[in-house]
Amino acid sequence: MSFKERYGSRMSFLLYISNYIVPFILFYIIGYGLLSKVAVFHEFTEGAKDGFKVVMGIMPTIIGLMVAVGVLRASTSLDILASLLKPVTDLLRFPSELLPLVTIKSLSSSAANSLLIDIFKEHGPDSYLGRLSSIIMSCTETIFYTMSVYFVTAEVKKTRYTLHGAIFATIVGVIASTILTNLIFY
Amino acid sequence: MLNYLWAFMIILGTAVGIVTGNIEPVSNSIISSAKEAVTLCISMLGVMSLWMGVMQVAKACGIIESLTRLLRPIIRLLFPDIPKDHIANEYIASNIIANVLGLGWAATPIGLKAMKELAKLNNNSETASCDMCTFLIINISSLQLIPVNVIAFRSEYGSINPAEILGAGLVATMISTIAGVLFSIIARRLSNNSKV
Numbered sequence A: 001m002s003f004k005e006r007y008g009s010r011m012s013f014l015l016y017i018s019n020y021i022v023p024f025i026l027f028y029i030i031g032y033g034l035l036s037k038v039a040v041f042h043e044f045t046e047g048a049k050d051g052f053k054v055v056m057g058i059m060p061t062i063i064g065l066m067v068a069v070g071v072l073r074a075s076t077s078l079d080i081l082a083s084l085l086k087p088v089t090d091l092l093r094f095p096s097e098l099l100p101l102v103t104i105k106s107l108s109s110s111a112a113n114s115l116l117i118d119i120f121k122e123h124g125p126d127s128y129l130g131r132l133s134s135i136i137m138s139c140t141e142t143i144f145y146t147m148s149v150y151f152v153t154a155e156v157k158k159t160r161y162t163l164h165g166a167i168f169a170t171i172v173g174v175i176a177s178t179i180l181t182n183l184i185f186y
Numbered sequence B: 001m002l003n004y005l006w007a008f009m010i011i012l013g014t015a016v017g018i019v020t021g022n023i024e025p026v027s028n029s030i031i032s033s034a035k036e037a038v039t040l041c042i043s044m045l046g047v048m049s050l051w052m053g054v055m056q057v058a059k060a061c062g063i064i065e066s067l068t069r070l071l072r073p074i075i076r077l078l079f080p081d082i083p084k085d086h087i088a089n090e091y092i093a094s095n096i097i098a099n100v101l102g103l104g105w106a107a108t109p110i111g112l113k114a115m116k117e118l119a120k121l122n123n124n125s126e127t128a129s130c131d132m133c134t135f136l137i138i139n140i141s142s143l144q145l146i147p148v149n150v151i152a153f154r155s156e157y158g159s160i161n162p163a164e165i166l167g168a169g170l171v172a173t174m175i176s177t178i179a180g181v182l183f184s185i186i187a188r189r190l191s192n193n194s195k196v
Helices: A003-011 A013-035 A040-074 A077-092 A096-105 A109-123 A128-138 A143-153 A162-185 B002-019 B023-060 B063-078 B087-100 B104-121 B130-140 B148-156 B162-195
Strands: none
Touching: A003 A162, A013 A040, A013 A162, A013 B023, A013 B162, A040 A077, A040 A109, A040 B002, A040 B023, A077 A096, A077 B002, A096 A109, A096 A128, A109 A128, A109 B002, A109 B148, A128 A162, A128 B148, A128 B162, A143 A162, A143 B104, A143 B130, A162 B130, A162 B162, B002 B023, B023 B063, B023 B148, B063 B087, B063 B162, B087 B104, B087 B130, B104 B130, B130 B162, B148 B162
């Protein structure tokens, strides 16, 4: 029996759980809020106002980066890059289209978001690439940006094994995403 | 970081567009991408505001506070060099919880406070302490429970079930965090041994 046959059907419960996560969180928090006599709807609307501030705050960044990714896509740069990377990624059994996404994610979250959107547009969010990239984006963080902001604050110059650990965790996350995507969806 | 990255993307894209004779699609996409970015932000407003609203309720009824308290023993285990009642424990716990709940903009200021406390404990040395390394590796391993923006993008681009990736994403995040934690523990052991 192959690995896939043995574990594939058991892993599909994750798909089932996915549908419960968001409703459950709402149910739990609102229910708990009611029991603790919190004015839940008032608090909700107060918090939702901040959502506007957050989105308005990142809008200039999104406009700039979506234009940049649009230029890369329309000029066929992304296709050229993917075909250049193909020999390497085939060896790793990883889709070459997603390597730029993983690399950019280590530098900037918002640039990676624009590439993610580009993948959704090109291949659809429910395609293999769309699903895999969604899962990769949920289990990785910006490496270099986070390290520079935090270590500059602490005035640290020698970062020792931080970078190794961060890259290790990211690679494990990407491998786990690839295996999970194959097991659950295909 | 974005300064160079953004300029590089635009310049490379335009140059390749000229060389490959695709300058017309490039020109069109500049205009349409800017427009699309605004449409995307408008549709993100819904999911983002919903999430922030629910998190405000969680804060008001003390769920976030009790989650932070639940984390205390784990923090003690992962950061053995921080004195037991030091404020750094508190900051690290709040930072981790804010990250788990997808409140990134709230997480960073607390995280930076934690880093400053860790620097004091490290006598403001230029070399990172083991606790700093652990803190950053865990942060970078990604802790987010629900990738709110990924869900918003999936729904905007026509996914039949935008939430279907949540289960897998959750497991992948846990695996990467466990990998980061194990790495930190082993690296700490090795560096303590080499000091002795």
